[in-house]
Amino acid sequence: MIIIKIPSKKMNIYQRGTCLPLLEVNLTNLIFTAIIPRIKIKLNTSHQSTGWFGLLFGMVHGLVLIFDNTESLSLLEVFVPFASSSHRVSMGIGILALYSLLLLILTSDMMKVV
Structure with a gap:
C-alpha cells in the first residue's frame, strides 16, 4: 500500500522542495508496479546499462584530459x-562525483548477488 501525502500550504519553499520529489517517486513506483513483468525487466536492464555507460x-572524459594539448594533466591529477x-x-x-557513481553502481550490483 502506497500512502501519498500532499504538501500543505504552510510549508516553506525548502520543505516543499524535499517533499515533492518523494511524491514523484511514490507515483512512479505506483505506475511501474502495474507494468507487465517483461517490460519491467527490459526497463531494469536498460536502467543498469545506462548507469554503466555513464560511468x-x-x-573516458577524465582520461582524455591526459592527452589534451591545451590542458595536459598527469594520471595523479x-x-x-x-x-x-x-x-x-x-x-x-568531478572526480568525487565519478567515485560516487562508481560506488553507487557497484553496491547496487552487489545487492543482487547477496
Missing part, C-alpha cells in the same frame, strides 16, 4: 581529487 563516459594545478575545485568535484 564509462565519465572515465586525473584520479586524485583536488590535486590538479588548474581548475582545482571543479575537477575535484
Whole structure:
C-alpha cells in the first residue's frame, strides 16, 4: 500500500522542495508496479546499462584530459581529487562525483548477488 501525502500550504519553499520529489517517486513506483513483468525487466536492464555507460563516459572524459594539448594533466591529477594545478575545485568535484557513481553502481550490483 502506497500512502501519498500532499504538501500543505504552510510549508516553506525548502520543505516543499524535499517533499515533492518523494511524491514523484511514490507515483512512479505506483505506475511501474502495474507494468507487465517483461517490460519491467527490459526497463531494469536498460536502467543498469545506462548507469554503466555513464560511468564509462565519465572515465573516458577524465582520461582524455591526459592527452589534451591545451590542458595536459598527469594520471595523479586525473584520479586524485583536488590535486590538479588548474581548475582545482571543479575537477575535484568531478572526480568525487565519478567515485560516487562508481560506488553507487557497484553496491547496487552487489545487492543482487547477496
